[in-house]
Amino acid sequence: MRLDALESLGLVVTGLLLARADARRCVTAAGTATLLVADAWFDTTTASAGEAAAALAMAFCAELPLAAVCALVACRALPGRTR
Template sequence: MLAGTMPRTAEVSNWSAAWIGLDAMLAAGLTGTGLLLRKGDPRVAPVAAATAALLVMDAWFDVTTSAGTGGQGLALLLAAGAELPLAVACAVVAARRTA
């Protein structure tokens, strides 16, 4: 139902602020995960889990918003070569630290 009722295009205000905010959250999550992991801090698990989710979300939106453009190849390359592997690494850290 939702897919059938959504507009095919949309004008978005504050587009750059949304992407900059997401990138800032990713940077904070990756930095926090690394620092907490280095210290052996058990709080690393939720930070790593949240960072994994943000990375998957970023890959999804990069690929879907670039569909049909010249940037789609780069978006797919970054998703497959960086964002999704980092998400898996963060998920593994989260899983191992909660067990």
């Protein structure tokens, strides 16, 4: 539950920094992407037989796509990157 709260906080802070065009979004987006991938891995590897389908669906439909978006935001916000 705490991991989910950290993910939510990371997404909110990244969104706010993105809206303000703040360069620190690179750090929060990278951290949030890491948390999302770790949560997807943890949920799928620790799920019981009855929960496996739900854990996989959550990982592939929510957590991993959000992690990819966060990684893209982080890469595009790297300091010194030319556009």
